[in-house]
Amino acid sequence: MKKMLTASLVLVAALVSASSVAAKSTKEISPYPLGERSVFSERAIAERVKPVGSVCVEGEECGSAAAAGEEVASGPRSGEAVYNASCAACHATGAAGAPKTGDTAAWAPRIAQGDATLLDHAINGLNAMPPKGMCMECSDDEIKAAVEYMVEKSQ
Secondary structure, eight states: OHHHHHHHHHHHHHHHHHHHHHHHHHHHHOOSOGGGSSTTSHHHHHHHHSOSOOOOOTTSOOSSOOOOOOOOOOSOOOHHHHIIIIIHHHHTTTGGGOOOTTOHHHHHHHHHTOHHHHHHHHHHOBTTBOGGGGOTTSOHHHHHHHHHHHHHHTO
């Protein structure tokens, strides 16, 4: 009986000390009172559904000024610039059967068809070549300059 009473007192003492340690550690982990710690509390729900950003309408004071946009190049690019940016992927390697720039034998029959036909094929596509060589931001004048550049390098 004495052993049982001693064991009970030890158990109660252990539980009390464990609960005080747990209370101290939860205060360090969560700054919120016990009812506010639940993921179902109004505080936790409001935190989860709060907006992640805001919209600033021109004319309203929204804080810092918007960042300036990138400057866009004015005027058409040169044939060499268009070639290097878009055409070289296939015409420098011969991918998908594209005639390599500088290969006079491959370009001779194409050049013989005339500039108008070459430009038409470049703009509208032919065989494996997609329209404008997938350079959809290129103007027709830029495509023409790129064709002229490739022809000049391949004669």
